[in-house]
Amino acid sequence: MQDTFIDIKALDMDARGVGHLPDNEDGTPGKVIFVEGALPGERVSFETLRKKKNWESGRMVTLARASSMRVEPKCPEFAHCGGCSMQHLEPSAQVAIKQRVLEDNLWHIGKVKPETVMRPMYGPTWGYRYRARLSVRYVAKKETVLVGFHERSSSYVADMKDCKILPPHVAQMLMPLRELVRSLSIYTRMPQIEVAVGEDVTALVLRIMEPLTAADEELIKAFADQWNIQWWLQPKGPDTAAPYYPLGKELYYTLPEFGIRMPFKPTDFTQVNHQINRLLVHKALGLLEVQKTDRVADLFCGLGNFTLPLATQAREVVGIEGSTALTIRALENAKANGLSEKTSFSTRNLFEVTKDDLIALGKFDRMLVDPPRDGAVALALALAELRETHPEMMPRRIVYVSCSPSTLARDAGILVHRAGYVLKKAGVVNMFPHTSHVESVGVFELPE
Numbered sequence: 001m002q003d004t005f006i007d008i009k010a011l012d013m014d015a016r017g018v019g020h021l022p023d024n025e026d027g028t029p030g031k032v033i034f035v036e037g038a039l040p041g042e043r044v045s046f047e048t049l050r051k052k053k054n055w056e057s058g059r060m061v062t063l064a065r066a067s068s069m070r071v072e073p074k075c076p077e078f079a080h081c082g083g084c085s086m087q088h089l090e091p092s093a094q095v096a097i098k099q100r101v102l103e104d105n106l107w108h109i110g111k112v113k114p115e116t117v118m119r120p121m122y123g124p125t126w127g128y129r130y131r132a133r134l135s136v137r138y139v140a141k142k143e144t145v146l147v148g149f150h151e152r153s154s155s156y157v158a159d160m161k162d163c164k165i166l167p168p169h170v171a172q173m174l175m176p177l178r179e180l181v182r183s184l185s186i187y188t189r190m191p192q193i194e195v196a197v198g199e200d201v202t203a204l205v206l207r208i209m210e211p212l213t214a215a216d217e218e219l220i221k222a223f224a225d226q227w228n229i230q231w232w233l234q235p236k237g238p239d240t241a242a243p244y245y246p247l248g249k250e251l252y253y254t255l256p257e258f259g260i261r262m263p264f265k266p267t268d269f270t271q272v273n274h275q276i277n278r279l280l281v282h283k284a285l286g287l288l289e290v291q292k293t294d295r296v297a298d299l300f301c302g303l304g305n306f307t308l309p310l311a312t313q314a315r316e317v318v319g320i321e322g323s324t325a326l327t328i329r330a331l332e333n334a335k336a337n338g339l340s341e342k343t344s345f346s347t348r349n350l351f352e353v354t355k356d357d358l359i360a361l362g363k364f365d366r367m368l369v370d371p372p373r374d375g376a377v378a379l380a381l382a383l384a385e386l387r388e389t390h391p392e393m394m395p396r397r398i399v400y401v402s403c404s405p406s407t408l409a410r411d412a413g414i415l416v417h418r419a420g421y422v423l424k425k426a427g428v429v430n431m432f433p434h435t436s437h438v439e440s441v442g443v444f445e446l447p448e
């Protein structure tokens with residue numbers, strides 16, 4: 001059978017090329033086709049993997065016309081590993097596409113346009129992933145253990161011998177980790193290893209479903225000595241993770257611009273890379289235009305990543321977070337950095353925050369919001385209601401840091417069309433190069 005060729009017009013959120021089959025004989029448009037590995041501007045043939053009434057998805061077979069933006073993927077695992085989806089696209093074109101995704105979402109979902117689209121923020125392009133969850137699987141057929149990310153659209157673990165987005169010292173450990181796991185008595189009972197890189201130490205959290213034997217303990221201690229890492233053991237949920245060997249090392253990152261040092265646990269939420277985090281904090285605080293006399297809210301504050309730097313500039317900062325463990329860490333970190341007097345923290349489910357809660361919290365001059373993927377719809381609605389009854393209590397400026405352009409767009413729609421804010425600026429942060437994750441920032445202001 002002859003291959004069907006199509007022209008690729010766009011890229012979808014999973015970095016698949018999007019094209020159409022030719023129009024049908026009755027004049028109706030041909031099916032939409034999503035092609036893995038194809039880029040906008042290219043002409044490709046494809047092999048179908050899924051077929052639905054209105055669309056098909058598949059994999060590129062022949063590249064008849066290549067995009068000028070196509071580059072050779074740096075990682076040999078790229079073809080099968082699900083960790084990256086855009087390595088075949090020139091890095092600046094990846095960012096341009098993410099910016100388009102952000103603007104399209106803001107317009108189509110939120111019906112808003114920023115007054116200014118900010119220049120993208122760049123961090124390191126390779127070796128940036130300081131936090132990662134690696135899956136561990138024993139493959140009986142091959143008599144081997146795999147340690148790595150999942151394969152593309154599958155639950156299998158990729159046969160990942162190297163990785164270009166993990167820091168080189170972590171990537172170098174991938175093969176030795178396979179050997180280590182295989183040599184342990186419980187090699188079928190350890191489903192994952194979490195990695196967290198601090199400034200002085202790299203922690204590996206070993207999820208164990210059965211206790212280690214004395215011989216296992218010797219082996220993993222020798223590994224820690226050889227690779228200069230700290231083992232943590234996690235027998236059950238994330239709260240059970242505890243340092244194991246060697247003890248006395250502390251995982252932390254710093255924000256030198258603000259003289260802040262942040263200890264953290266490897267299972268805590270921290271931004272993916274310390275360098276880009278420094279830029280993000282610098283940029284977000286600049287956009288918030290904090291004044292010395294301001295009372296500021298940091299919502300979804302985690303361990304205080306924005307709260308503590310804010311406290312060096314504002315009169316008072318109130319951090320609110322859903323996880324008790326992180327709230328406690330934020331309190332400890334404020335104390336360790338001499339910022340307790342200017343900060344307070346509490347645990348609250350912000351997915352249920354109401355107008356009355358906002359009134360009870362008191363007036364904030366500015367607000368930093370950094371929610372998980374679900375966004376902050378309850379907050380946006382609460383602010384819209386506040387406008388009706390207590391407009392004097394609304395924060396003048398909001399900086400919204402987002403890891404999901406669609407929920408940012410939804411919340412931006414509410415903030416602009418119902419709460420009366422203006423979307424002054426929006427832009428992307430290239431926090432996750434080569435993946436389809438889009439990190440972005442929006443700046444909202446009340447008109448004078």
Ligand SMILES: C[S@@+](CC[C@H](N)C(=O)[O-])C[C@H]1O[C@@H](n2cnc3c(N)ncnc32)[C@H](O)[C@@H]1O
Pocket residue numbers: 269270271300301302303304305306320321322323326348349350351352370371372403
């Ligand atoms: C993207 S992280 C930001 C953390 C922090 N701002 C930082 O930069 O490290 C989102 C935070 O929201 C918290 N969170 C998730 N669901 C929440 C909820 N329903 N209410 C309050 N906080 C929540 C998470 O625990 C996490 O700390």
Ligand code: SF4
Pocket residue numbers: 075076077078081082083084149160162163164165166434
């Ligand atoms: S996640 Fe690592 S191993 Fe997988 S494709 Fe990306 S760079 Fe390669």
